Amino acid sequence: MSMEHSAGWQIDWQKHCIVCGKSVLDNEGYCHVRVEGEMVALCCPLCFETFEKNPKRYLSLRRLRHPDAGK
Numbered sequence: 001m002s003m004e005h006s007a008g009w010q011i012d013w014q015k016h017c018i019v020c021g022k023s024v025l026d027n028e029g030y031c032h033v034r035v036e037g038e039m040v041a042l043c044c045p046l047c048f049e050t051f052e053k054n055p056k057r058y059l060s061l062r063r064l065r066h067p068d069a070g071k
Contacts, residue, residue, distance in 0.1 A: 017043035018058045019050050035059060 022043040030044045042048045
């Protein structure tokens, strides 16, 4: 089951990869990118490449999964 199909999934996208959800705490991640005024974490070059191919998809998923989304 992919992350985007997990109901009610809430995550801090500065601490987890926006593509796969892996933790990027304690310098575990590959990079952080500022997109639309918000920082987005990516865990590895593959996730960075995947994000660059379709950033709107992952940004929209982030909003759907954000803890404050629905308030």
